[in-house]
Amino acid sequence: MYTRVESRFWQDEKMRAVSDDVRYLMLYLLTSPHRNIIGFYFLPLPYACFDLGWDEKRFMKALQELLSAGLIRYDKQVHVVLVKNYLKHNPLENPNQVKSAIEKIKEIPETPLFQDFLEIVKQLDKPLYKPLIEHLHKRLPKPGTGSGTGTGSGSGSGEEDSPNPPGPDAPQEPHVPLDDNKNEPKYTEDSPPYRAAIYLRNRILENNPRARVPDDDPGDPLLQKWAQEMDRLHRLGPPGGDQGYNWHEIRQLIDFSQDDEFWRANILSAGKLREKCVQLENQMKRNAAKARGHPTMSKNVANALRLVEKYNQEEGGYS
Structure with a gap:
């Protein structure tokens, strides 16, 4: 560029x-x-x-x-x-x-x-x-839709950050309307689950333009399904779980799954990402531990890794 x-x-x-x-x-x-x-x-x-x-x-x-x-x-x-x-x-x-x-x-x-x-x-x-x-x-936020009028504890919707690209403490996720036909959430282009689904879609296509992915269209039922899986990954984590991932962590999972030679051939949908999220997370941690202990690692790399670890602890992860 x-x-x-x-x-x-x-x-x-x-x-x-x-x-x-x-x-x-x-x-x-x-x-x-x-x-x-x-x-x-x-x-x-x-x-x-x-x-x-x-x-x-x-x-x-x-x-x-x-x-x-x-x-x-x-x-x-x-x-x-x-x-x-x-x-x-x-x-x-x-x-x-x-x-x-x-x-x-x-x-x-x-x-x-x-x-x-x-x-x-x-x-x-x-x-x-x-x-x-x-x-x-x-x-831009619409008048009257800010989060300052809520009556809860101040934690908002839990959308601390955004997946594409993510950052902590982002404003509350835009209201997700209901689909009148199916009474299920319809994820908009501005919602974090939708953006996470689009990000995974684009990363998959970077690796293989022939991969079967949903259209970049909010009306595509398959893309809505992917967004729903991202929403569940955020709220619940893996199937059967009750501890979700923040949006920083979800972006990290996506990037790792599409950068790794083995996982890029296996993680080809949002559902599969959610199914394998714990395995992906464990392997990411193992790889990071190996990098921190590498005897020839430069001072610059070591410093960057310490900063990333610090911000992961303080803010819930980095993309």
Whole structure:
């Protein structure tokens, strides 16, 4: 992926006023391997620390300085970064790129930064961006639907984060209406179970484009079944269980199942993922233990693994 970084980056008044680490971090955010075409993407701290070869303290110090300079926004709850001038210097140039941008937005967990991004896009004042603006309006919370009016204990629906991409403490899952015909949940495009099902679908297709998967359509009964299995995996865990996985953990299960040579040939549906989730989890832990104990592991890798383990304990897992 190509990103335009103008030479005047180094003469910019704000860049000249910050430390070397802050300039380096800003350049990293513009060219990160995790970025997308809109400069609004999922970036957990361990990812960035590993890429930069920094420890957590160094990263957080530079991040705070960037935030104070007003160059970026970062949602620490769901680990999403917004580079404010990214689209100004890397504009979308055709309808296909706008469609791609909308797809990228669908992958971002619920975050207040959607409102900031919407304002940025509006200020650019490009007719080409109209579909993007319309989609962003759909992603914003509707009046009267916030979680602050609930009468429960404050724990919401339990949707601490989002699977595609996930992050902890995300807003409450959107209301899932009932299917009038079957009286069963109909999972919408904005619901975490649906996004988890789509993520598994896409990972399977990456490995084998001929694989039998549901259509990317909320009306597809098979996709609804997959979403239902993801919902059960989240609430209940394996069949017969009563302890579910958070959305970070579910994404980890999906990624491991599709990255592993053995499991990618066996996990070809949401139902199979749920059936084998405990075996997948156990093997993931064994692999992580072997990596931590490897005598030739670099200091950078070891540091990243410690950060991931820390955040798993504190926030319920990382994707």
